[in-house]
Amino acid sequence: MQNLGFAYHPSSMEKLIQRVQQADSLVCVGLDPIGADDQVLARLHEVIDQTAPYVAAFKPNLAFFLSRPDGVNLLRIVIDRVPKDIPVILDGKFGDIANTAEHYARFAYEVVGADAVTVNPYMGDDAIVPFAQPGKMVFVLAKTSNKPTHSLQDVALTRGGYLSDLAAGVAKELDNQHHNIGLVVGATNPEALARVRQACPDQWFLIPGIGAQGGDLASTLQAGLRPDGQGVLINSSRAIWQAADAGAAARELQQQINSYRPAVINA
Numbered sequence: 654m655q656n657l658g659f660a661y662h663p664s665s666m667e668k669l670i671q672r673v674q675q676a677d678s679l680v681c682v683g684l685d686p687i688g689a690d691d692q693v694l695a696r697l698h699e700v701i702d703q704t705a706p707y708v709a710a711f712k713p714n715l716a717f718f719l720s721r722p723d724g725v726n727l728l729r730i731v732i733d734r735v736p737k738d739i740p741v742i743l744d745g746k747f748g749d750i751a752n753t754a755e756h757y758a759r760f761a762y763e764v765v766g767a768d769a770v771t772v773n774p775y776m777g778d779d780a781i782v783p784f785a786q787p788g789k790m791v792f793v794l795a796k797t798s799n800k801p802t803h804s805l806q807d808v809a810l811t812r813g814g815y816l817s818d819l820a821a822g823v824a825k826e827l828d829n830q831h832h833n834i835g836l837v838v839g840a841t842n843p844e845a846l847a848r849v850r851q852a853c854p855d856q857w858f859l860i861p862g863i864g865a866q867g868g869d870l871a872s873t874l875q876a877g878l879r880p881d882g883q884g885v886l887i888n889s890s891r892a893i894w895q896a897a898d899a900g901a902a903a904r905e906l907q908q909q910i911n912s913y914r915p916a917v918i919n920a
């Protein structure tokens with residue numbers, strides 16, 4: 654390891670890359686717990702334990718925890734259950750002025766123990782930088798999977814492209830400086846995904862929107878995979894949570910994704 658003269662922090666990016674290779678997986682299991690408060694912890698443990706062998710990462714969505722009594726404690730317990738070699742991405746879609754963002758970052762990394770977060774770039778790069786700490790990773794919302802009637806992300810720029818391309822540009826610029834910035838790009842618009850991939854050829858994309866939201870896995874991988882067959886985390890939340898056998902559902906998704914990887918690499 655290169656001695657850079659300061660404390661070295663293995664980054665969450667390295668943890669992610671190691672995990673992707675070790676598990677041969679690009680699956681991100683979303684933890685969006687629904688159901689009765691007194692049963693939800695048991696189901697969360699079951700989903701984590703059953704799916705862990707097949708996943709590259711877990712993604713608890715903060716809203717599903719905050720909406721429960723003692724939700725922060727529940728989130729802490731759940732993150733603690735995840736094997737230590739599997740990165741946890743806290744999907745909080747944070748994004749406030751820098752000194753407030755520092756508190757969100759402390760919450761995500763110190764209070765509940767996440768490795769990575771999702772951040773909304775609308776307020777600018779100073780809302781993102783507090784999360785880009787050594788050893789951590791940030792996924793910046795670029796082109797999200799929802800299809801709103803009035804989409805700011807789809808506003809066309811006079812210089813060409815869309816506002817979502819600007820968000821991707823911010824994420825790329827920040828990654829040049831911090832080396833731990835990925836992007837959130839939805840699976841529901843493969844054309845936009847391909848465009849963002851072209852603009853950001855090297856970065857990791859967290860991709861929600863397959864399954865319940867209708868995104869197509871094949872075209873998502875075609876558009877988003879890097880030539881090395883990596884660079885994407887395909888998220889599935891409801892489809893795994895609701896499966897009778899969560900482990901089998903995660904394994905099937907892993908196999909489906911992997912079946913496309915060589916084809917895309919050799920294309």
Ligand SMILES: O=c1ccn([C@@H]2O[C@H](COP(=O)(O)O)[C@@H](O)[C@H]2O)c(=O)[nH]1
Nearest residue numbers: 683714797798839861865866889890891
């Ligand atoms: O663009 C985005 C960003 C985040 N999400 C989140 O991902 C999961 C998707 O859940 P599914 O049940 O697999 O549809 C959920 O937590 C969303 O808040 C997203 O869907 N799109």
